[in-house]
Amino acid sequence: MKLLSRGSFQNDQDWHVYNKIALRILPFLFVLYVIAFLDRVNVGFAKLQMSADIGLSDMAFGFGAGVFFIGYCLCEIPSNVMLQRIGARFWIARIMVVWGLLSASMMFVTTPTQFYVMRFLLGVAEAGFYPGMVLYMTYWFPEHARSQGMAYFNLGIAMAGVLGSPLSGWIMQTFAGHWGLAGWQWLFLIEGLPATILGIVVFFYLDNGPGKAKWLTTEENERVVRQLEEQRRKSEHNGASHKFRAAFVNKGIWCLILTNFALLCGTYGVSFWMPQIVKNLGVQSLFHTGLIAAIPFAVASVVMVYISKRSDRTQERRWHGTLCCVASACGLMFSAFFHDNAYLSLIGLSVAMSGGLAGFCVLWALPGVLLTGTAAAAGIALIATIGNMGGYASPFMIGWIKESTGHLEYGLYVLAGMTLMGAFSMLAVPQLRKGNKDYLVQSPRNA
Template identity: 40%
Template sequence: MPSPAATLATAPSRAALLEEQLYRKVNWRIVPLFICCFLFAYLDRVNISFAKLEMQSDLGFSDSIYGLGASLFFVGYFLFEVPSNMLLHRVGARLWIARIMVSWGITSACMMFVSNETWFYVLRFLIGVMEAGFVPGALYFFTQWYPSHRRGRINSYFKSSICLCGIVGGPLAGLILGHFDGVSGLKGWQWLFLLEGLPSIALGAVVFWLVADRIEDARWLNDEEKALMRQRMQEDRAAEPAAAQGEGLQAVLRQPVTWVMALIYMFLVMALTGLLFWMPQLIKGAGVASPLNIGLLSMLPYIVAVLFNLAMGRSSDRRGERRWHMAACAALTAAGYLLCALTPGQLLPLMLGMSLIMAGIIAWMPIFWTIPPRFLSGMAAAAGIALINSVGQLGGIIAPYLIGRVRDLTGVTTPALYLLCGVSVLAVGLIVWGVPKRFYRR
């Protein structure tokens, strides 16, 4: 018979084991589904970068027209992000995220009917409107299920969908463009929009069926498991610094750190979209002509990024440190842009530079999103996360159009790459000096 001392010694380890088993169960239920949803969100968002290889010549679009169309997605996203996330808080993630996915899937598939500049602009804007709220909605949803010390890793898994999109999306786009061109009288780029839009509609139905808005609503958890999760969430909220909980935007706007975080995120999005929408063109400019080969090469930066992202997310959670992990990622992004700018048209250094950029950005993003829930909660968290994400999307308006305009004026991308390097350096400074210590320290 074990002694009382032995029983006390083993009780905490048994409780920790049960907790790990419970969160493993929750992870398998939530994370793969949201990764899959985010994968198709990004496929529908950036497949235009591969469609450009054929669509631009078929429709007679200049680089400026393409860059503006790519940017207009973020205008719609910016305008409707905050109201979308506030509605999600009121009606629940299950219903609202399902609605988002169905509507963006339909609108993205309609891109196959674009025949002129006007419809190109209108549909790109509408895709942004329909998708607005998905990413901040998912991040807010995670704050209702996971204590803060687990969110860095969960956010890393979720944001790794961007890498998965690059790994899967590049070769898939190249295959569709190369093998479906002319089938049933449609161009390859038209098939690309259709075949990558329809799965989002189906996933919307899956979200509606599988997702539970709150721990209490999860029929796949027993009462003991629900009680343990609620206890962990209560302990986590009690340990956090005082958070804004006011109804709506007022509590958010009063927090200076909200605007610091929004500016950091705008720089991050500029760095991301500058590469995201122009990677296939940069690879083509380095002498690669085949759409399939361009798609295969575009996989490599994402493979590097997903490995680096998971390692950084784990390291940041284990050490309870956010600031220097984030700053290191932004510095890596700056170094990647500098390398690409210094070696134009050279495939090997270009691939290395793009790998550094993507690794830095993808690892930077999930660590960044662990900070807003530390100073916002309740409706303020829903509105604040959406506001930060929405202001950040201004970077997506600026960068793609900027690169297109620079290419039209100069014939090269190099000046824009130097500018994005500078933006990443500014982000390092804001991360190190602009975020209050109480929000990034354990």
Template identity: 45%
Template sequence: MKSHSVLSTAGAVADSSAPALDIETRAYAKVMRRLVPFLMLCYLGAYLDRVNVGFAKLQMLSDLGWSDTVYGLGAGVFFIGYFLFEVPSNMVLHRFGARRWLARIMITWAMISASFSVVESPTAFYVLRFLLGVAEAGFAPGVILYITYWFPSARRAKVMAIFFMAIPLASIVGAPLSGWVMASFSGLHGLAGWQWLFALEAVPSLLLGIAILFYLDDSIGAAKWLTPDEKAVLQRNIAKEEDGKVAHHSVKDFFADRRLWLLTAIYFCIVMGQYGITFWLPAILRNAGVAGVGTVGLLAAIPYAVALLCLPLVGRSSDRTLARRLHCGVPMLVAAAALFALPFTDGVTTALALLSAAAAGAICGTSQFWALPTAFLGGMTAAAGIATINCIANLAGFFSPSLVGWLNDFTGKQGAGLWLTAGALLLGACMLALVPRQVVDR
């Protein structure tokens, strides 16, 4: 009888826990379906507006008589504005809510992006790129912070990987689209193809910015599409995790945290690699022998299609093994090796294969990096920490195209710029070994 009683009790416990697990599974599935695809779409618009200057370069420089140095400086000055305004932007988002602030970001950057269609001088180009950085500051770290409001650390690597699929998607969609717009609209109503490119590709961001106001919720408690039981499970999981996170009590403590600066240096290297690929990929393909902006646009989508396939695989593996450093570092090493080999190769096929490995490695490294700081930062510290890491590291977005452009002009070859980018990724991967495993591998 006693044995029977124990078995009955165990069965009752198992039965009572099953509904709770069902509620949790259903709740996270709802959140995933509701938020992640929409946030991906928004980031796709952001990334498209940020990097379409790489395709505009194919016509813009010859039309306006600019050099690679002018283009590289203009492409990079975006990140100065981004750097100056990112931390304040994320603090405002955390205090007043994501819905209105993310909408403000998208609407203002769409209007500025469209203004590039009337630029005529290098000075106007630099000013607009700076203002675009100011307008967009806080969007990517804001979304990363917003994801931490809904998903605990153990589920976050997969979510981040899916969210960052917007980067290759932006190029898969944007590269052929940009090439088609520039080839098809050139001369229409007296405007060049690159002018139409800036005007038309600003429209999706404007519409998505308006949609955010009606679609996003600031918190779990405000989500009318969740049941009370589902809200309770999600809020309990987030609250339990926040109890074990770092919350610095002063500005001095925050800036004295060496882990913050180590992660900033690592992410700086990742961004150097990512933008070294993004801003120069079309030019690399053209120099490999690809003729016509339409063909360049189609072929430029291939490396990002490879990255798109790799991202969810790496994210799932990271959440399953919890080896966060490994899943960030190995892709970075793959990207570094591919970029180092590029100057020694000939032919479009080989160049595409190496660019595919480089793009997949850099983008996977980017997505997996954000599982590191969000594993131990919480509350307002998370808002400030994510923004600080992102804004300082994104200065690499200024240095990368600027230095690569200067090196290309100075040496007359692309090899020096590619090796600089490869070296940055290699250095970042090596520094990951200094990050305490017990802090982030969870």
């Protein structure tokens, strides 16, 4: 089985080695991200029951859903620097064990204030997971295969929607009342504890990087280390810096920050409110709500893999990323305009999620090329930190708009405008805008 396309590599030896790496780590990282994303957004399903139990208004829910990202963003850069210094195996394990326990503890909240506090602490606990995974991939994959690696990892978002939405609905519907607990309490418990269990597995399964990986031969370890080191030197020769402060002054990084912010506004805005959007279409059963909510994520999982492979094969990032943003914005506007038609609205949401998730795969292939070393760790975390504020802004904004106007679809129009902003930002990345292809470390096949 080959996960990475042959067209991204010069010879069969490299193709074989990097596919061996991909098969070893990508399925595992994918499972971790399914759990992580599900623990972030399952509160959207919990809202359908817990709002009445703890007195949570739409605007209060939006604030609580988003406050997660304040804690997340405050700790993201130091967390990623720590991962780079002490190793991924221990740090990722630490993150997962703590966040799993806190996620399960959400079952004990009884007031809006407790809801806010627990969401904030959950963000602090999970800080560094996503940028840590992005940084970890730069340890294993060359730039010309990195977009594909990010696609398989980001499939966790789509699969969390495909599997998680029906699962969340089934848990809440099936377990409600057992042992005196509400369905939403069972939801947090059942979906929270797997993160802690997998955190323990991480410590024994992941390697900190190539060089001493026992599942690679000595020749394969040396080949990977040599190629990635050559790529790092070429990146630095073409202007990529390894100094910490470079992460904060690189114009390309700031363009990627704006693009990531815009894409996350759309992705999280839809993810947190998807159950409510589907319910507004007239669906009553929680399980059926979950099945319908999974459709946009299922479509997105196919599109994102195709786009990432095409972007890697052609070594083109600028227009792939820009057009993904435009497609996402168009899907959001289409869904909002046809909000009273279930079929057309779902088509729009499917296009929006496809464009958003495919855009992430293209975007996250770039930071490791623009920066290296400690600067890359800080730059990746900076992009995630500020970008994830979109995860705070969009749920709160949609909740405020819905409460103020009574129309959830108005919030989708605003998200569409923000996503278009991301398209212009992607176009403005200086290193891509100048057409300087030497700045991108190309695959040997295209060099």
